[in-house]
Amino acid sequence: MANWNLSFDFAAVMLIAIMLVFFFDERMVPMRSHRVFLWILIVSMLITTLEILATFMARHVDIIGYNELNAVLSLYTALLHLGPLTFSYYLLCLAHVDAFRDKVLRPLFIVCFAAPLLFNIINLKFHWVFTFDTAYHSSYGAFILYFMDAIVIGVAFLAMYREKRAFSFLRLRPLLFTLLFVIASCFVQALAYIPMLNLMSAMVTLTLFHYQQNAGHVTDMLTGQFNRRFMGEFLNSKFSDHSSFGVIMVAMDNFKYINKSCGVDNGDELLRQVGLYLGGFRTPSQLFRFGLDQFCLVVDGRYMARLPIVAEQVRERFRHSWAMLENARITMSASICVLECPRDAQSYDELVDALDYSMGIAKKVKRGSITYASELDFTKVRQEKAIEKSAKLAMDKRELLVYYQPIYSVQAQGYNSAEALVRLHDEELGWISPEIFIPLAEKNGLIVEMGEVILDKVCAFIHSCNLSDTVIKYIEVNVSPVQLMQANFASRVKSILEKYDVRPQQINIEITETATIGPSPVVYDNIYRLTEYGITLSLDDFGSGNANVEYLNRLPFTIVKLDKQIIWDSFKDRRAKISLEHTVAMLNELELSIVAEGVEDEQSKTLLSEIGCHFLQGWYFSKAVPEDEFLRAISMQEVK
Ligand code: C2E
Ligand code: CA
Ligand code: CA
Numbered sequence: 001m002a003n004w005n006l007s008f009d010f011a012a013v014m015l016i017a018i019m020l021v022f023f024f025d026e027r028m029v030p031m032r033s034h035r036v037f038l039w040i041l042i043v044s045m046l047i048t049t050l051e052i053l054a055t056f057m058a059r060h061v062d063i064i065g066y067n068e069l070n071a072v073l074s075l076y077t078a079l080l081h082l083g084p085l086t087f088s089y090y091l092l093c094l095a096h097v098d099a100f101r102d103k104v105l106r107p108l109f110i111v112c113f114a115a116p117l118l119f120n121i122i123n124l125k126f127h128w129v130f131t132f133d134t135a136y137h138s139s140y141g142a143f144i145l146y147f148m149d150a151i152v153i154g155v156a157f158l159a160m161y162r163e164k165r166a167f168s169f170l171r172l173r174p175l176l177f178t179l180l181f182v183i184a185s186c187f188v189q190a191l192a193y194i195p196m197l198n199l200m201s202a203m204v205t206l207t208l209f210h211y212q213q214n215a216g217h218v219t220d221m222l223t224g225q226f227n228r229r230f231m232g233e234f235l236n237s238k239f240s241d242h243s244s245f246g247v248i249m250v251a252m253d254n255f256k257y258i259n260k261s262c263g264v265d266n267g268d269e270l271l272r273q274v275g276l277y278l279g280g281f282r283t284p285s286q287l288f289r290f291g292l293d294q295f296c297l298v299v300d301g302r303y304m305a306r307l308p309i310v311a312e313q314v315r316e317r318f319r320h321s322w323a324m325l326e327n328a329r330i331t332m333s334a335s336i337c338v339l340e341c342p343r344d345a346q347s348y349d350e351l352v353d354a355l356d357y358s359m360g361i362a363k364k365v366k367r368g369s370i371t372y373a374s375e376l377d378f379t380k381v382r383q384e385k386a387i388e389k390s391a392k393l394a395m396d397k398r399e400l401l402v403y404y405q406p407i408y409s410v411q412a413q414g415y416n417s418a419e420a421l422v423r424l425h426d427e428e429l430g431w432i433s434p435e436i437f438i439p440l441a442e443k444n445g446l447i448v449e450m451g452e453v454i455l456d457k458v459c460a461f462i463h464s465c466n467l468s469d470t471v472i473k474y475i476e477v478n479v480s481p482v483q484l485m486q487a488n489f490a491s492r493v494k495s496i497l498e499k500y501d502v503r504p505q506q507i508n509i510e511i512t513e514t515a516t517i518g519p520s521p522v523v524y525d526n527i528y529r530l531t532e533y534g535i536t537l538s539l540d541d542f543g544s545g546n547a548n549v550e551y552l553n554r555l556p557f558t559i560v561k562l563d564k565q566i567i568w569d570s571f572k573d574r575r576a577k578i579s580l581e582h583t584v585a586m587l588n589e590l591e592l593s594i595v596a597e598g599v600e601d602e603q604s605k606t607l608l609s610e611i612g613c614h615f616l617q618g619w620y621f622s623k624a625v626p627e628d629e630f631l632r633a634i635s636m637q638e639v640k
Pocket of ligand 2: 419478510540
């Protein structure tokens with residue numbers, strides 16, 4: 001030991017010292033892991049300095065004395081084993097587990113904390129852990145301690161794996177990398193005692209400092225407040241600890257308008273000012289920038305009673321003006337929502353949905369004032385989330401069903417085509433109507449994948465039942481405007497058709513214009529490529545207010561599907577009947593094929609045939625049915 005080269009240790013001391021300076025220079029991050037990281041730095045610093053001290057003492061042991069050296073070495077060895085323990089504790093904190101509070105982990109951590117201290121005190125007399133004559137020798141006690149180190153690190157690793165959802169992918173990789181370093185270091189330490197270990201540990205700490213503890217990662221650059229990603233981490237840990245807390249969400253009204261009319265610089269200044277104001281409350285709270293013009297103030301559960309007071313203060317502040325650049329001032333209102341957790345949300349995802357829902361309502365009906373979540377009914381949001389989850393699950397488990405509703409041809413006096421309609425069944429929720437889950441899937445983007453699965457199933461069905469040998473010439477498939485907005489939609493359709501040897505003429509795509517997504521260049525391009533390929537198009541829900549004549553003239557539809565409602569109205573109201581007759585006449589003149597939907601009785605069948613509809617679809621003929629039932633129906637031609 002006396003002849004060790006200490007260069008690596010000196011380098012480690014400098015590295016840790018720099019990290020300590022950076023640590024205190026940056027803002028404090030209010031997370032347990034951040035505080036524990038400081039402990040890692042302190043323990044590493046102590047281990048390294050004690051190693052240097054012990055080496056100096058060993059060189060001059062004759063003057064200093066063996067007892068003094070033994071005492072320093074005992075302290076050093078004890079700390080050496082507290083290093084892995086602190087590190088494991090830190091990893092568990094990242095996984096939102098408090099090892100000293102957890103019922104299972106607590107005894108293990110207490111034993112692993114006490115053992116190095118106890119062993120090294122006893123070592124002063126019995127030399128269980130190490131001996132020092134002219135050199136440092138590990139004894140069996142040291143191996144027990146190394147074994148314990150391996151156990152705590154292994155446990156931390158397992159816990160991290162179990163809680164892997166708590167880590168984002170990018171941050172997990174450097175963590176795993178550093179973990180390998182630590183395991184390797186333990187072996188190096190145990191087998192061939194090399195004083196490079198401290199520098200290695202310092203480098204591991206540096207990696208962690210950069211990837212995990214970097215305050216820049218959790219700060220919003222513009223306002224200097226904590227960012228949304230950190231809010232997720234902060235609140236996930238609060239939910240894991242079962243802590244209660246309140247959230248005051250503040251959304252500036254008309255911020256986009258201010259940005260446009262007063263300029264981006266003024267908009268930025270305004271955000272900074274609002275951030276500064278909200279961050280300055282004396283009630284213990286943490287501020288986060290949640291969205292462009294939204295802030296969330298998270299208030300500790302002990303001060304729940306102060307939530308309405310703070311919210312009222314914020315509202316009052318927004319009655320007064322805010323300073324902008326060049327002495328200008330502006331007044332704007334803010335919509336404020338107040339939530340209490342766990343009452344209003346039991347997880348971070350639930351909280352985000354609840355915030356979204358509450359703010360949606362606040363902006364609509366209580367703009368500029370305070371909305372309390374306790375006054376809102378979250379049943380609808382929860383139900384929608386349950387349906388979304390069920391749709392995702394059905395996709396993953398490949399349990400989405402496609403039913404077929406035959407379409408009757410007036411001229412052929414029998415079925416000639418069919419519409420594919422998606423069906424979703426959930427064990428708890430029962431059958432869920434596509435009218436409910438399709439709009440949700442459109443909102444969260446799932447419709448793109450879902451649409452492909454549906455088309456895939458339809459093509460597989462056409463292929464397996466040899467559709468060209470039946471009376472059914474083509475199958476109409478509903479396509480959402482969101483799907484048409486995907487640049488590769490046409491080529492995806494083509495490849496699915498080719499996969500099952502389906503001719504383009506066997507597929508007709510139904511499109512409904514929606515107010516939100518009008519035809520864009522991408523939509524036009526997809527439609528052009530699909531029709532060029534040979535697929536025909538239907539304009540769905542014509543007359544419902546969504547699809548109109550203008551749309552009809554712009555795109556190459558060959559079929560128009562009259563909405564159920566205008567058919568039903570025409571039987572109740574004379575004026576509606578006249579306008580239906582004229583619509584059908586006009587569509588005939590435009591040489592378009594007409595499908596009437598919602599045909600529920602004989603009388604409708606006769607009348608709609610007489611006024612010039614070419615195809616009829618409705619419960620009078622058949623509801624949408626599973627594949628085998630559909631095949632039976634078309635083979636028997638049970639047409640009335
Ligand atoms: P839609 O495209 O207008 O489909 C026709 C709807 O009317 C179907 O409802 C069908 O079951 C129902 N229907 C047919 N004949 C009658 C009748 O005589 N009386 C009554 N009362 N209803 C009749 P469904 O299956 O519940 O679908 C609702 C909507 O969900 C569809 O309206 C369509 O917009 C959407 N949808 C269904 N399947 C898909 C799909 O695979 N993809 C997409 N993107 N949307 C789909
Ligand atoms: Ca349709
Ligand atoms: Ca329709």
